[in-house]
Amino acid sequence: MSATPYVAHLNLASGFRGGERQTLALIEALAGTLRQRAIVRRGGELAEQLADVDVELIAVSGTPISAVRATAGCDLLHVHEGRSVQTAALRRLVSRTPFIVTRRIPQRPSATALWCYRQAHTVVSVSAAIGKVLTACDKRIRPVTVPDCVPPLSADPAVAARLRGDTELVVGQCGELHDAHKGQRLTIEVARRMAETHPQVEFWLIGQGRDEQDLRAAAAGLQNVRFVGWTDNVADYYAAMDVMVYPSRYEGLGSAILEAMLFGVPVVAARVGGIPEIVVHEENGLLFAPGDADDFVTRLTALVENPALRERLGAAARQQAARHTPEVMAGQYRDIYAQILGHAA
Known part of the structure; x- marks a missing residue:
């Protein structure tokens, strides 16, 4: 040696x-x-x-x-x-x-x-x-x-503000557009349910993948869902988010969760795989039963309607990211x- x-x-x-x-x-x-x-x-x-x-x-x-x-x-x-x-x-x-x-x-x-x-x-x-x-x-x-x-990420506040525009509240999901893994259809279903009850919320699907056309078809007619596609400046999108959602069907850990946490974004995620090892329920985010749209809506609504809760969980999320x-x-x-x-x- x-x-x-x-x-x-x-x-x-x-x-x-x-x-x-x-x-x-x-x-x-x-x-x-x-x-x-x-x-x-x-x-x-x-x-x-x-x-x-x-x-x-x-x-x-x-x-x-x-x-x-x-x-x-x-x-x-x-x-x-x-x-x-x-x-x-x-x-x-x-x-x-x-x-x-x-x-x-x-x-x-x-x-x-x-x-x-x-x-x-x-x-x-x-x-x-x-x-x-x-x-x-x-x-x-x-x-x-x-x-x-969490790899080093930096955002441009001006770019983040421009991405957000006049949207009142942004809920983002970042990951390959592969529903069998990342569960974007569940996010679309939640967006459909919240379109009338919380019209101020816009859902961003960030990424590309094999299911893009099917997911676009599933979201047809929804004005509150935006397909962002692949982006080199994902940090700017994290900085523009109010909430990150992660409804994976299975997950080893979820490194994108840690990336969002770096920007103080609270997370609503499925209780699968290694996710509960970084998202501690009611401490730095909220967890819901895998595949359960009702539970997903309940947890997300709690954050959407409570700015103080978003701030508290987001601050704890930033501390979690700092340990990684x-x-x-x-x-x-x-x-x-x-x-x-x-x-x-």
């Missing part, structure tokens, strides 16, 4: 979603503290985002096999998404290089993935809820929990790296 630890981060995702944002934030926070290599998909947005970061960047075709050679010469591999775990397991078989896996989704892993996880020195889950799923699948897998961080900085997350991973490399020395 070299005097300065050499860690390779593997993320072969083609897009740039929550996991890729977290990968980028960790690499940036670790810069200067150890040698880092990033093995990413050629032509992917993560490769573009890492171009100006102090890291050795290797772009590969995106298959697990194509990435194996790129892992040579490193002391430790850190897997950040599902496909890459096969790469790390193969490298482990070839050269005994230890690896760590970060698991971000709550679904039951495949048999292949479970075998790969058993080869890992450490499995990290971003929430205790995910860890419980993994241990239930295989009692030999005992993950440690390292929550996601990139530096805090990087420190937790540095401790794990040191433990693994000390054990392997």
Whole structure:
């Protein structure tokens, strides 16, 4: 092992979603503290985002096999998404290089993935809820929990004010337009119910995805629903919101929740997966029963009609976000790296 630890981060995702944002934030926070290599998909947005970061960047075709050679010469591999775990397991078989896996989704892993996880020195889950799923699948897998961080975000108050216009109250949802995961149809149903009772409320759906056309059709005729699409300045939209909603059908943690909290936005979210680990009911947000439109309306109405409650929960939400900085997350991973490399020395 070299005097300065050499860690390779593997993320072969083609897009740039929550996991890729977290990968980028960790690499940036670790810069200067150890040698880092990033093995990413050629032509992917993560490769573009890492171009100006102090890291050795290797772009590969995106298959697990194509990435194996790129892992040579490193002391430790850190897997950040599902496909890459096969790469790390193969490298482990070839050269005994230890690896760590970060698991971000709550679904039951495949048999292949479970075998790969058993080869890992450490499995990290971003929430205790995910860890419980993994241990239930295989009692030999005992993950440690390292929550996601809130990457640095800054908003332009003038832009936020312009986005908001003369809208009295903005309720936003940020995430891929994929109803089976993010539950936008439930938000649209709530908007339909509140159109008459609370006409001053406008609902923003921020993001793009496979269900956009179906969701637009579901919202046809509703004047209080706005499809924002993909945006590079999501912080300005957070700054323009009064309330964030997160009606996910399932969720590992919900890093977009933490992003909204950074701006003091109170959250109304489904009580699923790891969400209750960051949204504490009636402390920094409100939780509702998953898929229950009636409960969703009740919780959201409570915030819409009570500015003092929004302010109190929003202030606590900002404090919650402050506990999830990139530096805090990087420190937790540095401790794990040191433990693994000390054990392997």
